[in-house]
Amino acid sequence: MIDAADQIFVIAKRLLLSLLMWAPDWVVQVVSSLMNVAAVLGVFLVLFALISVFERKILGRIQNRYGPNRVGPFGLLQPVADGIKMLIKEDIVPRGADKAVHFLAPVAMVAPAILALGVIPYGRNMTAFSIDAGILFFFAVGSATELAVFMAGWSSNNKYSMLGAMRAIAQMVSYELPLIITVLPVVMIAGSLSPDQIVAAQNGYLFGLVPKWFVLTPWGAVAFILFFTASLVESNRTPFDLPEGESELVAGHMTEYSGFKYATFFMAEYFGMFAVSGLAVTLFLGGWHAPAAFLQFIPSWIWFFLKLSVLLFTFIWIRGTLPRVRIDQVMKLAWTFMLPMAFSCLLAAAAWHYISSAALGWFSSLLIVGIAYAGLSKILEARKHLSVRTYQFAE
Amino acid sequence: MGALEAVIAVSIVLFSLGLMAVLTRRDAIFMLIGIEMMLAAGNLNLVAFWHYGPHPEQMTGAMMAIFAMAVAAGETAVGLALILAVYRHRRSTQIDQLNTLKG
């Protein structure tokens, strides 16, 4: 019975497919992938609606107030209200705008985020499209969003959106490297690029209680924190939401959008968040594995979405806490701190993997990462106090 | 008209489009776009011949394509850096205006 609950969606899909027995096999194949797409889209559209209201409620609670509780019970119908408002709003396209590119930008922004969602394993054999090089596919699709940001910034024919787009692209390009290098140790240890193998590599429990997730190894913990910070930057979330810094850039590359196109950008940001935190769960938090042996009776996909919501809560929690970072600090953090730390994770992972006795391996990788962290903090902290801020352009 | 011939024909057309872009455009960046297209056509050829070639298990074509891609990326970076450096001195990227070397 437990296995049935776990595989409920897989069985349901097989039942639906069995209705098509008479069709040629390529029709069945097309229909099955369409069903996968519909499932992924349905789940994440609902999650998008929920998280847009939860974000405002959690931010409210952090600031000692309630957050939306007027529309529907506990404010849960607020996304419906927002959606209708967005649909009714007039869609203004600036006269000087480049019509075609202006229209295509939100589409080009949402498409990669949704594509990236197809690769993540949501439960035991519940991956929408299991591609052999799934992680590579994720990054290939992820890098297309920079172009969409440029299209939005350029076609709006407005200085602010151009500045916002340039900041966003500079930020996203320079954080793609740490993002990929922190994933490297996981892929090397798991020995494959496909998310299913990576989740399988995190199976098993140490005397029944401690799961063999990568986040519990020293290099994994550091890589997870770096990956999480880099994903904050990739999805333009606070404290790295420089492109749409309200105070100086109005709404960055999204300034000239209104109505449904703006809602699409909003959706693209959240889908980007889902995709990148889904990957973080797959790579570091053991995908759909239960945290302890005796908890395995709960279906696997519940574990995945529990971990996902913990990560999404942290996204919102960070948004409620940290102030926005200056663009040169963002760049400096990427190249002087994140990259060396990511390389040290690589070394630590190698040490952890190849040293025969587990305990010694564990401590040696902790040592490597610790030395790197201490060294970098000392270097970067020292320089911070000494160097007076030099204004290059504002003489 | 096997599959290999079809792929090669497509890459030939792609190559000649790239050549046309290089020849007809005045802007240096357009020339780079043309060169990129020619390189992509070359890669396509390599992979096609690897896939339909006699010894696919040796993966020579695929390896060659990967290395070609890596070098092409490096080349584009340097090319664009050159264009920027020229732009800073000449304030324009129109090629026919960059003829101060002419005697």
Next chain:
Amino acid sequence: MIGAGIIKGMAVTARNFIGSYFEADRLTTVQYPEERDEIAENYRSFPFLLFDGADPEAGLRCVSCKICEKECPPQCIFIIQERDEKGKPIKRPKVFDIDISVCMSCQICVEVCPFDSIKMDKCFELSGPERFNALLLHKADLEKSNEYYHQIRPIEATAVDEALAAAAAKKKAKAA
């Protein structure tokens, strides 16, 4: 250390977030239309005319001396004195309008009124369907009884009544 400040900050917001669920006094929001906070004693919104007894016409204190009309800084009070059939002015206003979209609740009219006939009201839900006529309150809308005055400002109302009673007694003693 690089991350130390961030962790401290996150701890603060975490305490706030969890505290908001457990410590009731953290959330001071009042769900306005359903729950209503009691308003302070000295809160004032716009002026209103006082009348004694039951009948607003007979008991109206205002004698239309027009001091408040002159004194009002934004000049939002408009008074026309009542005249009997022979045209002789009677000590009662025929028209007494206050444009509350102009009135800035400065309470000068209350201070200058020698007869304590105009006081500041406490009701603030005055939004009207349109901007001009709805916000021009006429005499009928402005008249409110002394009991209402006692209700909204108990301390001040009793003080005013005592002063009036003392003045009346002194006048009667002087007359007797």
Next chain:
Amino acid sequence: MNLLSILPFAVIAAITLAGALAAAALPNLVHAALSLVLAFLGVAAFFFLLGAEFIGLVQVIVYVGAVAVLIVFTILLTRSDSGRPGYMNWGGVPVALAVLAGLLWALSRTALPAGQAGAAAPLTVLGIGQTLMNQYVWPLQAVGVVLTAALVGAVVLVMEEKR
């Protein structure tokens, strides 16, 4: 080549060539750069079609993710798209057509190996990794050096001369 495998081939070929033609012909520089991206995606789809899945993904990362962004950034920085589209020197088209005709003629004359049409083992990432590390170790290091040199070179070229 039954009907089923011609359809995806034709669609992808159409997309690639349309993107390439647009990139070559469009006067507006930004439109050309974006249609170039379309052509790159088409070529990546070709690689998927030819079973080289890994190379298709690398193509998307390298070209769509990096090269296109570089081109677009250069367009921003040089503002060379300042409205007046440079005249098209139409002299180049006949040359390109001549090259096209020559190559097609050469293609039609050569007897290409029929090839087992996809009997090859699919290109697994594991396979690529092993060959990269075994037969192609030195070329890999050489490409590493080339890329670093290109990186340093590009930065030096563009760095502001500290006057």
